[in-house]
Amino acid sequence: MNAPVNGESPLKSEHDIVLARQLVRKLTQELGFSLVDQTKMVTAASELARNAFTYGRGGSMHWEKTNGGDRRGLKLVFVDEGPGIPNLELAMTDGWTSGHGLGMGLTGAKRLVNEFAIDTKVGVGTRVTIVRWK
Amino acid sequence: MEKIPILRMGDFLLVTIQIDMHDQLALKLQDDLSNAIQQHASKGVLIDISTLEMVDSFIGRMVADISGMGRILGAQTILVGMQPAVAITLVELGLSLPGVATALNVERGMEILRRKIAADGTDERPG
Ligand SMILES: Nc1ncnc2c1ncn2[C@@H]1O[C@H](COP(=O)(O)OP(=O)(O)OP(=O)(O)O)[C@@H](O)[C@H]1O
Ligand SMILES: [Mg+2]
Numbered sequence: 526m527n528a529p530v531n532g533e534s535p536l537k538s539e540h541d542i543v544l545a546r547q548l549v550r551k552l553t554q555e556l557g558f559s560l561v562d563q564t565k566m567v568t569a570a571s572e573l574a575r576n577a578f579t580y581g582r583g584g585s586m587h588w589e590k591t592n593g594g595d596r597r598g599l600k601l602v603f604v605d606e607g608p609g610i611p612n613l614e615l616a617m618t619d620g621w622t623s624g625h626g627l628g629m630g631l632t633g634a635k636r637l638v639n640e641f642a643i644d645t646k647v648g649v650g651t652r653v654t655i656v657r658w659k
Numbered sequence: 660m661e662k663i664p665i666l667r668m669g670d671f672l673l674v675t676i677q678i679d680m681h682d683q684l685a686l687k688l689q690d691d692l693s694n695a696i697q698q699h700a701s702k703g704v705l706i707d708i709s710t711l712e713m714v715d716s717f718i719g720r721m722v723a724d725i726s727g728m729g730r731i732l733g734a735q736t737i738l739v740g741m742q743p744a745v746a747i748t749l750v751e752l753g754l755s756l757p758g759v760a761t762a763l764n765v766e767r768g769m770e771i772l773r774r775k776i777a778a779d780g781t782d783e784r785p786g
Contacts, residue, residue: 539681546679546713564713564744568752571715619753627723629716633752 528555531589536603538583542574545586552588552599556659566599566657569637572630573603573653579624581605581651591656598639598658606650613645663688665695668705671772672696672734673765675707676718685721692725696732703772704729705765709740719754726759735775737761739768 534548535541549570553563570586577584584605591600610616617635622628631653635641640656661684666673672695674688692704706722708714726736738761741749749756760775762768 543679550712561744561747564748565751567713568715568748571713571717572752575715575717625720627716627720627754629719629753633716633754636751636753637748 531587534586534588536574536577536584536586536605539578541583542571542578545574546571548586548588549599549601552590553657556590556597556599558599558657558659562657562659565637566601566655569634569655569657570601572634573601573655576630576653577603577605577607577651581607583607584650593656593658596658598656600654600656603653604650605652609647609649609651610643610645611647613643617643661687662691665691667695667699667701668769670701670776671703671705671769672699672701673705673707675710677710680718680721685717685724688721689725689728693728693732696729696734701734702776703769704734704736705768705772706736706738707740707765708738708745709742709764711745712742714741714745714749714754716752716754719749719752719756722759723756726756730758735760735772737768737772739763739765 534545536545546567549567550563553566574586587602589600591598615621617631619632620628638655638657642654645651663674722738729736736759738759741761762771
């Protein structure tokens with residue numbers, strides 16, 4: 526049987542964040558990412574997983590091994606049904622936090638990947654999609 | 660309860676972070692460290708992260724908080740053993756960790772601390 530090319534992992538506890546990180550490490554290794562690229566994707570995933578857990582009241586991480594032309598990559602989607610982000614421009618500013626963070630999670634994660642998109646709606650939730658190519 | 664051991668090495672304290680940190684554990688470590696710094700009048704804290712395969716903003720904040728707290732209590736913090744892939748990623752993430760010095764390994768970290776402390780000693784101003 527072939528290894529699955531997509532899946533889902535819950536983000537309902539701190540421990541789930543650890544498991545999500547381990548899963549992303551494994552997937553990037555399977556895709557043949559360099560150690561630095563693995564670390565970048567794992568770190569971005571850690572930031573977004575923690576946001577979904579901390580601000581989004583928990584959610585899930587969807588993953589997919591994807592092809593773009595002749596490149597292979599990993600796509601991750603972090604979904605929560607939390608309060609949403611009222612001011613996305615502000616949230617996407619280096620150093621801005623509504624809590625006690627460093628305010629580097631979203632902007633930092635964006636810098637660590639090749640593609641980054643946020644879809645958020647107040648009262649509905651937040652969905653962050655990232656892709657990193659090999 | 661989980662606990663991160665704090666090792667005393669003369670004037671310094673050594674903390675090795677090996678497991679995945681979470682909020683509760685990070686707070687406990689800060690608490691334990693501030694007690695240990697006061698109890699031993701420690702002049703420096705070495706945080707060994709050589710086994711960490713990733714440092715995100717959560718761990719970054721923990722290190723920054725420990726370093727800030729240490730400074731208030733008269734101890735300097737030095738981060739040792741960061742893996743190259745982690746260092747490269749940290750720069751791109753945008754974490755500069757102001758005021759936190761880094762060193763290749765524990766021995767180098769101790770050297771740097773000794774030198775800093777000696778320099779601070781001669782620098783001291785009255786009042
Ligand atoms: N999934 C989410 N749901 C609701 N709000 C969010 C979500 N993710 C981020 N935010 C908001 O965006 C702000 C910025 O997020 P970012 O991850 O950049 O920083 P932080 O989490 O505050 O700190 P850091 O990640 O550096 O520890 C957060 O403080 C929060 O207000
Ligand atoms: Mg964050």
